[in-house]
Amino acid sequence: MDIKKRFDRILSLFIHLQSKHIVTAQELADRFNVSLRTVYRDIRSLEQAGVPIYSEAGVGYSLVDGYKIPPTLFTREEALSFAAAEKIMQVYVDQELSDHFTSALFKMKAVLRSSQKAEVSVMEPSILMCSDRTVFNKKVPSALLTLFKSISLKQQIEIKYRKSNTEKPISRIVEPIGVFYENNYWYFMAYCHLRQSYRQFRSDRVYSIELLENLFHAEHGTLDKYLPTKQIDLNLDVRILVDKKIAPYLVWDRKYYGFIKEIEHAEQTEMHFKMKNLENGFPRWFLMFADKAEIIEPEELKEKVGELLESVLTKHKN
Numbered sequence: 001m002d003i004k005k006r007f008d009r010i011l012s013l014f015i016h017l018q019s020k021h022i023v024t025a026q027e028l029a030d031r032f033n034v035s036l037r038t039v040y041r042d043i044r045s046l047e048q049a050g051v052p053i054y055s056e057a058g059v060g061y062s063l064v065d066g067y068k069i070p071p072t073l074f075t076r077e078e079a080l081s082f083a084a085a086e087k088i089m090q091v092y093v094d095q096e097l098s099d100h101f102t103s104a105l106f107k108m109k110a111v112l113r114s115s116q117k118a119e120v121s122v123m124e125p126s127i128l129m130c131s132d133r134t135v136f137n138k139k140v141p142s143a144l145l146t147l148f149k150s151i152s153l154k155q156q157i158e159i160k161y162r163k164s165n166t167e168k169p170i171s172r173i174v175e176p177i178g179v180f181y182e183n184n185y186w187y188f189m190a191y192c193h194l195r196q197s198y199r200q201f202r203s204d205r206v207y208s209i210e211l212l213e214n215l216f217h218a219e220h221g222t223l224d225k226y227l228p229t230k231q232i233d234l235n236l237d238v239r240i241l242v243d244k245k246i247a248p249y250l251v252w253d254r255k256y257y258g259f260i261k262e263i264e265h266a267e268q269t270e271m272h273f274k275m276k277n278l279e280n281g282f283p284r285w286f287l288m289f290a291d292k293a294e295i296i297e298p299e300e301l302k303e304k305v306g307e308l309l310e311s312v313l314t315k316h317k318n
Contacts, residue, residue, distance in 0.1 A: 009032055010045055013028055013042050013043075013046070014046055017053070018063060021062055022061070023062065024060040025039045025060070025061070043055070051067070073113070074111070074112060079120055082108065084123075085101075085105070086102060087128070087129045091130075092135060092186075094144045094203075095142075097142075135185060135186055135203065135204060136203050136204055136206075137204050137205070140206055142209065143206050143209050144179065144186065144203065147179055151179075155211055155214065155215055155216070156174065156175050156214045157176065157209055158172070158210045159171070159207075160208040161205055161206055162207060163205070169207040169208075173192075173212070174192050174201070175193075175216045175218075176189070177198075177222075177226060178226075179223075180227070185202055185204065186203040186204075187200055187201065188200075189201075191216075198226050234258060234275055236274070236298065237272070237274060237297065238258075238272070238273040239270060239273075239296035240273075240294065240295055240296060241269070241270050241294040241296060242270075242271060243267070243268060244264075244269055245292075247271075249289075250271075253285065254271065257282045257285060258274045258280075259271065259273055260272045278300060284308065286305060290305065
């Protein structure tokens with residue numbers, strides 16, 4: 001057995017135990033890609049070394065309150081990851097949470113070696129994160145942080161929320177269950193007292209948010225219990241040939257249309273898609289680069305594209 005590798009794992013396991021109140025054996029096994037038996041053996045090694053670990057069957061492990069070790073030195077790679085993490089947080093979370101993260105990051109940077117601090121300083125201006133979407137309502141800079149507080153404290157929040165088909169926001173009292181990032185937006189699932197049911201909300205449509213003192217009226221379970229798991233029959237195969245010079249520009253959009261794979265040919269790239277039907281906007285998307293592409297199948301797609309072209313010509317005929 002590699003003694004150094006085991007030592008590094010046990011040390012990392014100890015740091016992991018310090019980072020959370022309760023840690024399960026399965027969580028440790030998944031993180032370090034080892035068996036449960038190995039986790040149990042590593043825990044025993046820490047206990048034999050004098051680390052006070054509290055364990056409870058069916059719950060997990062935790063360190064006795066107050067037991068800590070001095071900050072562990074970071075590796076060069078870990079230190080450099082700070083620069084990227086800060087830039088990502090500035091774009092993908094709201095202002096208040098970003099400010100708190102920056103504050104926490106200063107504390108972590110404080111324990112870096114001088115050489116690592118210099119490397120991070122060099123990297124920071126070399127990383128740029130751009131976003132063309134408004135992920136949060138700028139008038140509500142604390143939306144995500146308030147959601148986190150609500151979930152952790154199990155306290156209700158009051159929001160003013162505007163649906164896509166309404167002009168004015170409506171006041172609602174909700175009990176958030178969890179937040180998730182999907183298709184370039186932050187969403188949160190919550191029990192809505194106004195609708196008396198579980199609803200999904202989009203963060204940029206929140207016009208105000210306030211943490212209330214009222215506790216949740218019930219236990220809601222975990223987020224994955226409420227996320228939609230619709231099974232859609234994807235039985236329509238679509239194949240197109242695209243000029244190789246154009247293909248790289250389609251990488252970001254094609255995933256929204258059921259892209260599966262691509263095959264490289266001499267002058268063209270063959271793209272394969274799987275979808276339910278052609279009502280997902282694929283024909284209109286295809287028209288954006290149609291002069292540099294060919295339709296292999298299905299015939300229905302050729303007909304749809306032809307109809308759209310005729311409609312455009314008719315509409316703009318002098």
